[in-house]
Amino acid sequence: MSSSEEPKPEERAEIxxxxxxxxxxxxxxxxxxxxxISCREYSRLSSKRLDEPLSFFEAFCYWFHHxxxxxxxxxxxxxxxxxxxxxxxxxxxxxSGNNPAHQLTPEAQERIRKHLHENQ
Amino acid sequence: MTKRGxxxxxxxxxxxxxxxxxxxxxxxxxxxxxxxxxxxxxxGQGDSVHxxxxxELWLEEYGDYLYRYAFxxxxxxxxxxxxxxxxLLAAYRGRSNFxxxxxxxxxxxxxxxxxxxxxxxxxSRKERKEVLEDDSEVLDRHFNRFGIWNRILPNxxxxxxxxxxxxxxxQTFEGCLRKVPRKARRAFMLKTFENTSxxxxxxxxxxxxxxxxxxxxxxxxxxxxxxEKNWATPALGVPSEEGEDS
Numbered sequence: 001m002s003s004s005e006e007p008k009p010e011e012r013a014e015i016x017x018x019x020x021x022x023x024x025x026x027x028x029x030x031x032x033x034x035x036x037i038s039c040r041e042y043s044r045l046s047s048k049r050l051d052e053p054l055s056f057f058e059a060f061c062y063w064f065h066h067x068x069x070x071x072x073x074x075x076x077x078x079x080x081x082x083x084x085x086x087x088x089x090x091x092x093x094x095x096s097g098n099n100p101a102h103q104l105t106p107e108a109q110e111r112i113r114k115h116l117h118e119n120q
Numbered sequence: 121m122t123k124r125g126x127x128x129x130x131x132x133x134x135x136x137x138x139x140x141x142x143x144x145x146x147x148x149x150x151x152x153x154x155x156x157x158x159x160x161x162x163x164g165q166g167d168s169v170h171x172x173x174x175x176e177l178w179l180e181e182y183g184d185y186l187y188r189y190a191f192x193x194x195x196x197x198x199x200x201x202x203x204x205x206x207x208l209l210a211a212y213r214g215r216s217n218f219x220x221x222x223x224x225x226x227x228x229x230x231x232x233x234x235x236x237x238x239x240x241x242x243x244s245r246k247e248r249k250e251v252l253e254d255d256s257e258v259l260d261r262h263f264n265r266f267g268i269w270n271r272i273l274p275n276x277x278x279x280x281x282x283x284x285x286x287x288x289x290x291q292t293f294e295g296c297l298r299k300v301p302r303k304a305r306r307a308f309m310l311k312t313f314e315n316t317s318x319x320x321x322x323x324x325x326x327x328x329x330x331x332x333x334x335x336x337x338x339x340x341x342x343x344x345x346x347x348e349k350n351w352a353t354p355a356l357g358v359p360s361e362e363g364e365d366s
Contacts, residue, residue: 039268043262044333048333051318052318074273078347080280081276081280083340090312093313094189104183104201112179112208120212
């Protein structure tokens with residue numbers, strides 16, 4: 001991803017309504033302190049949420065932070081994309097592919113064939 | 121075949137985890153309709169045991185498919201080969217349990233799935249216990265001391281569907297997944313590939329639930345970072361044949 005797609009500071013301010021909720025530096029600590037959880041904790045909940053329902057308090061903290069932090073919303077979207085990519089890869093593994101790295105070598109086939117013949 | 125493979129194949133006969141009653145289940149995503157493409161698939165539809173053919177024939181027909189299934193989950197060529205061998209041998213010895221309710225291919229994949237879980241269970245118990253209560257070494261790279269992002273994350277795309285349709289993204293994703301530490305990758309595979317319950321994953325990997333959340337978080341953070349670095353270049357397009365499990 002090229003850095004040219006990163007929003008400029010003035011764009012971020014526009015996105016966030018100018019209240020500095022992008023949490024990109026230490027200057028917004030006082031603001032983040034009011035969001036119940038840090039971006040770091042949000043990232044943990046964002047991951048956990050993909051596997052298990054969050055507790056009521058966790059969900060409250062998650063959504064509160066989600067609403068006000070643009071960077072974390074972006075992170076959350078990327079994590080969900082990764083989750084879906086994992087599911088897509090699992091589907092792909094059930095299809096027949098032509099990748100030589102995903103096929104038995106002739107030597108392995110022969111070894112297995114011999115072993116099967118001897119152990120039937 | 122390796123000595124380990126032979127030993128495991130013998131042990132597999134005695135393992136309760138390879139219960140024939142579970143063999144025909146397979147994974148939820150392997151519907152027989154989409155998989156039954158070969159002529160031998162049709163043999164599974166109500167034919168007698170004697171019509172199933174020999175394991176050598178199964179190797180010919182489904183060997184690559186089973187290998188691919190195992191390799192993408194275990195990430196080790198040697199282990200995947202052993203698992204194909206064990207699966208075919210166990211299937212042959214338990215062929216009387218094949219009731220023809222699914223295709224032969226689906227039945228074999230069901231056995232392979234159990235073999236993979238058996239392997240992960242054995243491997244996890246052999247390995248030393250990692251201290252997983254804290255994943256600070258991974259997170260410290262991304263957050264400052266106040267727990268705030270060190271930098272603005274670049275935007276990938278507005279529509280995830282667009283990303284997933286790109287071949288290079290999936291190739292890079294597969295390459296990145298191979299680079300994730302072994303235990304974290306196993307947890308991710310069981311949860312995401314197989315949709316295994318958290319309780320079951322903890323039992324298989326011999327870890328606590330809090331360990332599991334740390335592993336999955338660590339895996340996703342690593343994947344995100346790797347994709348961000350490599351997605352734009354095809355450097356990871358060709359997966360390494362030497363896996364971390366070997």
